[in-house]
Amino acid sequence: MTVLCLVEYDGAGMADPSRHALTLARDLAESAGGEVAAVLFTTGGADRPGAGSPAPDNAGPDRAAPEDASPDGAAPDGAAPDGAAPDGAAPDGAAPDGAAPDGAAPDGADPEDAATGLPSAVLGDLAACGVARAWAVRAGTGYAPAAWARGLAELAVTCAAAAVVAAATDRGSEVLAHLGAITGQPVAANAVSARFVSPGLCELTRHRWAGSLLEDATLEASLAIATVAADAGPARPAEKGADVAVQAFCPELADADLRVRAVESAEPAAGVSLATARVVVGGGRGVGGPEGFGVLEELAALLGGTVGVSRVVTSQGWRPHRQQVGQTGTKIAPELYLACGISGAIQHMAGCQGARHLVAVNTDPDAPIIARADYAVIGDLAQVLPALVAAIRARGAAG
Amino acid sequence: MEIGVCVKRVPQVGGRVVVTPDGQDVDTRMSGFAVSPHEECAVEEAVQLTEREGGRVTVLTLGPPQAAQQLRDMLALGAHQALLLETDEREWGPIATAAAIADAVTNRAAAGEPGFDLLLFGNESADTGGYQVAVRVAHALGLPCVTGIKALARTPGGIRASREYRGTQESYDLPLPAVVSVKEGINLPRYPSLPGRLRAKRAPVQVTTPQWQPEGLRKERLRLPSQARKQAEILGTGTGTGVDAVPALVALLDKLGMLP
Numbered sequence: 001m002t003v004l005c006l007v008e009y010d011g012a013g014m015a016d017p018s019r020h021a022l023t024l025a026r027d028l029a030e031s032a033g034g035e036v037a038a039v040l041f042t043t044g045g046a047d048r049p050g051a052g053s054p055a056p057d058n059a060g061p062d063r064a065a066p067e068d069a070s071p072d073g074a075a076p077d078g079a080a081p082d083g084a085a086p087d088g089a090a091p092d093g094a095a096p097d098g099a100a101p102d103g104a105a106p107d108g109a110d111p112e113d114a115a116t117g118l119p120s121a122v123l124g125d126l127a128a129c130g131v132a133r134a135w136a137v138r139a140g141t142g143y144a145p146a147a148w149a150r151g152l153a154e155l156a157v158t159c160a161a162a163a164v165v166a167a168a169t170d171r172g173s174e175v176l177a178h179l180g181a182i183t184g185q186p187v188a189a190n191a192v193s194a195r196f197v198s199p200g201l202c203e204l205t206r207h208r209w210a211g212s213l214l215e216d217a218t219l220e221a222s223l224a225i226a227t228v229a230a231d232a233g234p235a236r237p238a239e240k241g242a243d244v245a246v247q248a249f250c251p252e253l254a255d256a257d258l259r260v261r262a263v264e265s266a267e268p269a270a271g272v273s274l275a276t277a278r279v280v281v282g283g284g285r286g287v288g289g290p291e292g293f294g295v296l297e298e299l300a301a302l303l304g305g306t307v308g309v310s311r312v313v314t315s316q317g318w319r320p321h322r323q324q325v326g327q328t329g330t331k332i333a334p335e336l337y338l339a340c341g342i343s344g345a346i347q348h349m350a351g352c353q354g355a356r357h358l359v360a361v362n363t364d365p366d367a368p369i370i371a372r373a374d375y376a377v378i379g380d381l382a383q384v385l386p387a388l389v390a391a392i393r394a395r396g397a398a399g
Numbered sequence: 400m401e402i403g404v405c406v407k408r409v410p411q412v413g414g415r416v417v418v419t420p421d422g423q424d425v426d427t428r429m430s431g432f433a434v435s436p437h438e439e440c441a442v443e444e445a446v447q448l449t450e451r452e453g454g455r456v457t458v459l460t461l462g463p464p465q466a467a468q469q470l471r472d473m474l475a476l477g478a479h480q481a482l483l484l485e486t487d488e489r490e491w492g493p494i495a496t497a498a499a500i501a502d503a504v505t506n507r508a509a510a511g512e513p514g515f516d517l518l519l520f521g522n523e524s525a526d527t528g529g530y531q532v533a534v535r536v537a538h539a540l541g542l543p544c545v546t547g548i549k550a551l552a553r554t555p556g557g558i559r560a561s562r563e564y565r566g567t568q569e570s571y572d573l574p575l576p577a578v579v580s581v582k583e584g585i586n587l588p589r590y591p592s593l594p595g596r597l598r599a600k601r602a603p604v605q606v607t608t609p610q611w612q613p614e615g616l617r618k619e620r621l622r623l624p625s626q627a628r629k630q631a632e633i634l635g636t637g638t639g640t641g642v643d644a645v646p647a648l649v650a651l652l653d654k655l656g657m658l659p
Contacts, residue, residue, distance in 0.1 A: 015565070017560060070460035094444045143569070145545070159540065170547040170564060181538035186494060187528045187618040208527055213416050213425070213620050221615040227530070260543045262569040273566070279657060303657055319583030327525065328436045328583040336657050345413050357655055358630065368414035375651060376631040379641010395649065
C-alpha cells in the first residue's frame with residue numbers, strides 16, 4: 001500500500017509545509033502497513049532532456065523507468081546530503097523557512113542530481129524525512145495545476161496508491177482539488193491527522209474556520225485525498241535517514257491539462273516579510289485611523305520587525321491588505337507578536353496562532369485577545385507605545 | 400461581460416465559535432450571517448468589471464431559504480440578478496454543491512439566457528474551507544480554472560489572473576469562458592448605497608431546488624481545539640493609561656531577547 005505525497009521544493013530544498021504533509025502521509029501509511037512515496041514535479045530547464053516535451057510515446061502500463069539515484073552516490077560534489085539527518089537531530093522547524101537546511105545551496109547555486117533533475121538539497125531533505133521512494137514527474141514546463149493533478153492521478157493508478165496528500169498551500173490545495181475533480185473522489189482539506197481504519201475508510205481531523213474549529217470526519221473513498229494544514233502540529237523527524245530511490249514518470253497529458261499554466265514570474269518588492277518576520281507589531285481598530293500607525297511603524301523598525309493589522313483596518317482602507325494578519329490575510333509565526341488595539345476576533349486569531357509570545361495592549365481587560373495572550377498591558381496604545389519607543393531609545397542611548 | 404459569482408452564507412462569528420451541544424453545528428443563535436469575505440471581493444470584482452466592460456453580474460448561492468438575504472446584500476453592492484439554489488436542512492458537501500452549480504449554469508444557457516463569460520468564486524469559504532468547489536465546477540463545465548487570485552485584468556484574448564507564490568508573482572492567461580477563485584485583497588469592496596439597498600429589497604430572486612447527494616467525506620462531530628485558556632500576566636497596575644506598565648514591558652522584551 002502506497003501513500004503518495006506531493007512535495008514542493010526549490011533549489012534550497014523542501015518547502016516547509018511539505019514536511020508537515022510528509023508527517024501526516026507517514027501516519028496514514030503506517031496505519032495501514034504501507035509506505036510513503038514522495039512526488040516531485042520537475043518543471044524547469046528546457047535544456048534538460050525530456051523536460052518540456054510532451055509525454056514520450058511509450059504508453060504502457062509501465063511508463064515508470066527506474067533510475068538509480070541515491071543522493072549519496074549521485075550528488076555532484078558528494079557533500080550535499082551530509083548533515084541532513086544526523087541521528088536524532090530534528091529536521092523540523094530548526095531551519096528557518098526557505099533556508100537551505102544542509103548548506104547545499106547557500107547562494108542560489110543549486111546542484112542538481114544529473115539523473116533526476118532534482119536539486120541535491122531536496123534529495124537530502126527527503127532522506128532526512130525518512131522517504132525511501134520518490135517519483136520525479138515531468139509535466140511540461142512551468143506550473144500547470146491540471147497537468148500536475150493528471151500526473152498524480154496516473155501515478156496513483158500506476159502504483160495502486162491508497163491515498164494522495166499535499167500541503168495545504170495555494171498549489172497543494174489547487175492541485176488536489178483538480179485531482180478530486182478528475183477522479184470524482186472527495187477531498188478533505190486542511191487535515192491535521194488521519195489514519196486508515198480499514199481499506200478505503202479513513203478517520204481524520206480537519207480544520208474549519210481556519211483552525212478555530214476542528215471537524216472529526218470519516219473519509220470513504222477508493223483514493224483518499226487530503227491536504228495538510230501548515231499548522232498541523234510539529235513536523236516529526238523520521239526514525240532514520242534512508243537513501244532515496246528516485247524513479248521518473250511521464251504522464252500522458254491532454255492539451256486541456258496544459259491550457260492553464262503560470263506564464264510569468266516577477267520578484268516582489270523587498271522588505272521584511274510579514275509571514276516570516278521575527279517581530280510583528282499589530283494594530284487594530286484601537287489605532288483609530290490611518291494617521292495612528294506612525295508609532296507602530298517606529299516600534300516595529302526599532303525591534304527589527306514589521307507591522308501587521310486586523311481585518312477592520314484593511315476593510316476601512318487605513319492600511320493595504322498585504323499587511324493583514326488573519327484567516328483571509330497572512331498567517332504569521334513570529335517570536336513576538338505585540339497586538340495593539342486588537343480585540344481578538346477569531347478571524348484575526350486564526351492568523352497569529354503560530355506566534356511564540358503574544359503580548360496584548362488593550363483598553364478592555366475583557367477583550368477576547370486578553371484570554372489568548374501571554375502578557376497584557378491594560379491601557380491606551382496611543383500613550384503606551386510612544387512611552388515604550390522612548391524607553392527603548394533611552395536604553396539604547398544609555399547602553 | 401456576463402459574470403456569475405458564487406457566494407456562501409456563513410455565520411458571522413466574532414470573538415469565539417460556539418458549537419451546538421450535539422457537536423453537529425456552529426451555534427448561530429447569537430450571530431448573524433454574511434457572505435464569506437473572499438466572495439464579497441469576488442462580487443466587487445465582477446461589478447467593477449461590468450462597470451468597465453458592460454454586461455451583467457448574476458449572484459448564485461446554494462443554501463437555505465434565508466440565504467436570499469445574502470443574495471440581496473450582493474444585489475445592493477451592484478449585482479444585477481440573483482439565483483438561489485435552495486436546500487433543506489442537510490449539509491451539502493463540495494461535490495454536491497459543485498454539481499448543483501454546474502447544473503444551474505447549464506440550465507440557464509439551455510433556457511436561452513446568455514452564457515457566463517466568467518464564473519467567479521471565493522478561494523475558500525470561511526466556515527467549512529473546502530478549497531474545491533470552483534475547481535469541481537470548472538471540470539464539470541470543461542472550463543479553464545485558476546484559484547487564489549489577487550489581481551484580474553481583461554486582455555484581448557481573455558483575462559490575465561495573478562497571485563503570489565512563495566514570494567514571486569505568478570500570472571495566468573485564460574481564454575473565456577473561465578472559472579476564477581479570488582482572495583480578499585484583490586479589491587476593497589464598496590459599502591452598499593441607500594438606493595442600492597432599496598433596489599435590492601424589491602429585486603426578484605430566482606429559486607430552484609437542486610438534488611442533494613451523499614459524499615464520501617462525512618462530518619462526525621465538531622469540537623473546539625484544546626487550547627488552554629491562558630491567564631495573561633498583566634504588566635503594570637492594570638489601571639490608568641497603562642504607561643506605568645512600560646518599564647515591565649521593556650524588561651519583558653529584554654528577557655525575550657527582542658531589544659536591539
